[in-house]
Amino acid sequence: MKIAHHAINDTLTLALDGELDASSSVSLDTELTKPDVLDYRKVMIDCQRLNYISSAGLGVFISHLQRFQDAGVKLVFFNMQEKVHNVFEILGLDSLMTIVPTEQEATAV
């Protein structure tokens, strides 16, 4: 699992590459826990290369959801592969989180 940072103005983009399983979700959690993440207005997660997400990976996003909302930071997912999207959907997260097809839409949110 590789996580690439890209920050423009008030937007932080994290591009996830690989499988988000129990061990790699720890490093994602470390990224999202950093205090300066809350300084951004929006955190965009690029899921183009995200092949698999385990329940532990979902848990990381779930645990930060409330924190982001309280701090007024928007969490947006984009470029999500069908099977990963399916996992979000089954769990009902698609109604709770902002998931858009493309980067343009994500930027527009």
Add this chain to the structure above:
Amino acid sequence: MIALLRKLIPLALPLAVVSWLGLLVCMLLRASPAAAARWGTPPDWVILTAQALFAAGIFLHERARPDRLRGTEFVPLLRQLLVWPGALAAVCVLLHLTQHLLAAYVPDRGPVLLNAFYTVNLGLFVYFLARTCYTWRSLVFFRAQPRTRQEWRWFEVLLGASLLFRLVSGDTTSWVLMPVLLGLAGLGVYLSAHQQWIAYLNRRQKWEIVFLQLAILGVMAVFVVYFLNLQNDPQLAGPLAQHAFLVLTSFFAGFYAVMGFLVTLFNLPTAGVFEQKREEILSMQRLSQLIQKGQSEKEVYSLLFDSAVQTVEADAAWLDLDTDNDGPGFSYRVDAGTREGICRLLADYNIGHIEYLNNDLPNSAGFRALELPYGSLIVMPLRSTKHHYGTLYLLKETRQGFDRENLSLLQIFTNQTVLSIENLRLLQESLQSERVKEELKIASLVQESLIPKTLPADSWFEIRWHSLPAREVGGDFYDFLQLSASRIAIIIGDVSGKGTTAAFHVAQMKGIFHSLMLLDKPERGQPLQPSKFMAMANQALSHCLERSSFITASFYIVDYKERGFAFARAGHCHTLYYNAITEETFYFQTEGLGLGILRDGAAYEKRIKNMYYDYNPGDVMVMYTDGIVEARNAQEEEYGEDRLRKLLERSHYLEAEDIKQSIIRDLEEFSRGLPPFDDQTLLVIKFKNAQPLA
């Protein structure tokens, strides 16, 4: 040929005895003119042949005796050699004196006595030489190469040949044979260089050996003086004994003894050093045995420290350990100031953790500044390839106090210690993991007991289940509760994460399920709505689930009277269903958020939906966890909902048990022996066209 000689060996002693008796008779005949006149005078060659046969017999007999050397017991060997032949020499002297005394009383019998005693003494001397030569052989052969044995054999063969010289050449030694004899003597000298055995003696034994060798030389001298005296005695009747052979063997026996004596004597001053080395080796053996017995790391370190200090005779020493839990380490006659000073200096030089030997501390500027009373220092780290355990420091007051051997010995000590420490740690780890395994086994048993064993059974439906945790304990759960004869509650779910943590939440969820089922009161017109159940479960879990955990579940209440079921899905896998009327196989597409994700009760309730469905006899409902549809094969492909649906399309007409089996078989075929990646749980319900039993 050799086999034949071997067979002749038992005859060697009788031959020697017979030929000696023959020799005695011949000599007596020659000495006594009266008897000679009566019986005839035996010629010289008979005497010489008898002498040769006797010598050959005795030597062959001694040669065939088993090696007298036992292990490295050299002192008993030499003592044995001295006691018997020593007695022989005493007998020789005694006989000589007796002969002189008797000759004074019976002058006319003088020559007879002289010759008789000469023959006896010759026999004793030959025996003594044989014993000595073959004792020396044991010493020459000690730790010798096969080549040496070969050389010795040649030496023996040539000596045997020299026995014949006297027979051939008569009284005078032929000049032709001189070089051969000299060569033989040279070979004797060469063989005398094999004195390795002396190295194995300790100081006390060396002293003993010195005196024993002197005594043996003394015995030899007694014989030699006797024979030299007799050589010129006109009364000697027979021809002189086997010159070449006797001279050569005496020369070898004497030379080897002299060499041994000298080597031992010159070894005496260094015996102390040898003994110290021996002591070091012994203490190393002791250490390795003790260290293996060490029960704790502290014990092992303490053994290392004591042995190291003793062996190198350090004047001061200490052992620093890197691990905190082992206490402050060990020290011997050294104060904290010195320790700190040296450590800081080594750290400054950046050699704090490497092997370091300094035999001239007063000449190193840094150490001179510390004004230590020591001249030599060894620093020896204790480390394996992966880990650094500590450092051993040894100090001596003298300069040049340590040598390379000390250093390599300490290396062996520390390696042995590190090995033992690592073994101890491995042992502890394996014990620990054994304990954990044992606890997991208990957890697994507990969880096993939480799983319903008895299925609700009735005539109007069939339930079959299958459950396979990926680890000892799993995060999947399911449960049933027969609410009444015509109503049954079913729950299936999955806790995020795997293993023990997940197993705890499973237990919680089971408790929540059974508690909430108490709220179901259909007789009062208040049946429990599945969405309400989920909302309350979410509320309960909000207080006991960590932020990153969540639970997915599907909850069903099947009602025979209504011929239908109500259910809600909280983020769990879609339920697969076969409708026997429409002959359609499909997934219930309902919305519903997983439990524990939204902790605000009201907000959660909006996101969970109730669903009602009327069932027909022959309908099949398949409930499962994501371990089934997300099972992977070697190509990293997922089993998927589609494959499951198509399978049910083909197998819906079977009994519940057979439908379950066909799914398990298909799953196994798909993953081809790969172990399950996630917990797998499967429930199959088939509705029947029959009345409830109760």
